[in-house]
Amino acid sequence: MQFQDEGYIINLRKHGERSLILTLLTKNNGKITGYVKNCLSKKNLGTFQIGNLVTVDAYARVEDNMLSFKIELLSPCSVNFMADALKLEALTALCGLCNVCMPEQENLERFYDFVADFFNFINEDNWITHYSFFEFYLLDYLGIGLDLSECSATGTTENLKFVSPKTGKAVCEEAGLPYKDRLFAFPQYIVDKNYRPKPDEIVDLLSMTEFFLNKNFFQTHNLKFPANRANLGTNLKEYFNKNKQL
Numbered sequence: 001m002q003f004q005d006e007g008y009i010i011n012l013r014k015h016g017e018r019s020l021i022l023t024l025l026t027k028n029n030g031k032i033t034g035y036v037k038n039c040l041s042k043k044n045l046g047t048f049q050i051g052n053l054v055t056v057d058a059y060a061r062v063e064d065n066m067l068s069f070k071i072e073l074l075s076p077c078s079v080n081f082m083a084d085a086l087k088l089e090a091l092t093a094l095c096g097l098c099n100v101c102m103p104e105q106e107n108l109e110r111f112y113d114f115v116a117d118f119f120n121f122i123n124e125d126n127w128i129t130h131y132s133f134f135e136f137y138l139l140d141y142l143g144i145g146l147d148l149s150e151c152s153a154t155g156t157t158e159n160l161k162f163v164s165p166k167t168g169k170a171v172c173e174e175a176g177l178p179y180k181d182r183l184f185a186f187p188q189y190i191v192d193k194n195y196r197p198k199p200d201e202i203v204d205l206l207s208m209t210e211f212f213l214n215k216n217f218f219q220t221h222n223l224k225f226p227a228n229r230a231n232l233g234t235n236l237k238e239y240f241n242k243n244k245q246l
Contacts, residue, residue, distance in 0.1 A: 001067075002059040005029050006074060008119065009052050010095035014040070020048060022069055023099055024056060027112055031102040034058055034067030047071065049078035051091050051119065080122045086232075086239050087122060090131050093229040094118060097135075100226070101142060101217060111141045128236065129195050132202050135209040136190050144168070144216040146208075148191055151175055160186050168212060184208040199240040206233050 007026030011033075015021050020036045034056075039048060047054065048071075057070040081088045098115070102108070108115075114134045121130045139145045145168075150157045152169035153176075162176035162183035163169070176183050185204040189197035210233055214225045 001063050002057075003029060004055070004057050005032075006053065006055045007032075008077070008095075008115065009048065009050055009054060011099045012048060012050065022048070022071070024054070024069075025098050025102065025108070025112070025115060026056065028107060029058075030106040030108045031098065031104055032056070032058060032067060033104065034069040036069045036071055039071070046076060047073045049076070050095055051078040051081060053077050053119065077119050077122070080119075086235060087127065089228060089232050089235060090118075090128065093226065093232045094131065094134060096226045096228055097138060097213070100223065101138065101213075108141070111137055114138075126195055128202060129189075129197060132205050132209075133190065133195075135206060135213070136187065139209060139212055139216075142213075142217055144212060146170075146212070148186070160188075162186055163208060165211060165215075168216075184211070203233075203237055203240065206236065 005026040005028050007024040009022060010025050010031070011023035013021050015035065018038045018040045020039055021033065022036050023031060023033045025031055036048075052073060053075040055072045055074055058067045060067050081091045094115070114130075114137045117130045118127070118134050121127050146163060147169040148160065148163070150170060151160060151172035152164060152167055154172055154174070156172050159173045160170045161173040162171040162180065163186055164171055164183060170186060171183060184207065185201070187201070187205045187208070188194075189201050190205065210225075210229065217223075218225045
């Protein structure tokens with residue numbers, strides 16, 4: 001078994017003194033995990049960092065064996081996060097969610113583009129918007145996406161204002177207003193593909209995606225929701241209180 005691909009480093013752990021077990025999120029082969037022999041040196045220190053974009057030659061003598069990797073650096077994306085605590089927290093959250101949620105060696109198709117957008121636009125002032133699109137479409141990729149097409153109570157497609165935490169379906173203003181304190185805000189900017197939403201819209205969206213990821217994936221698989229992702233939601237609110245505009 002042998003293939004070449006490119007992707008982002010989402011997890012690494014030492015194996016012995018000089019080797020690594022590396023997990024990548026790749027363009028054509030999804031999440032892959034493999035062994036990198038004798039790679040830990042001062043020369044390679046900048047290559048093996050969470051978030052870096054690399055090329056990989058992956059091979060295994062027997063299909064069931066762990067892959068062996070040969071890695072080359074394509075882009076040192078990790079440097080874009082080191083000076084900003086919130087960006088670093090978002091990077092850690094994205095990589096942690098991908099590492100836990102993604103199956104091994106399954107083509108991510110269009111979902112990979114949302115991951116790549118997060119890295120490609122990290123130096124733009126609306127970078128957090130791209131992170132929010134990643135989480136929204138992560139739900140969809142996992143098969144627990146939201147139904148935002150029509151009101152679950154009336155069937156109307158107009159004036160959709162809420163999302164039910166019980167069903168993950170849209171609710172119109174008329175039907176949902178009496179219960180608004182129990183409902184999530186409708187993510188209109190996601191539907192409109194608007195990459196310049198208001199800060200409150202992003203906070204609301206990430207509160208909703210956290211809820212459904214936890215309820216429909218982590219709890220279902222008896223997993224603990226990642227603390228670094230939970231902290232991101234709290235710290236994002238503080239960030240927006242200090243910086244009112246994206």
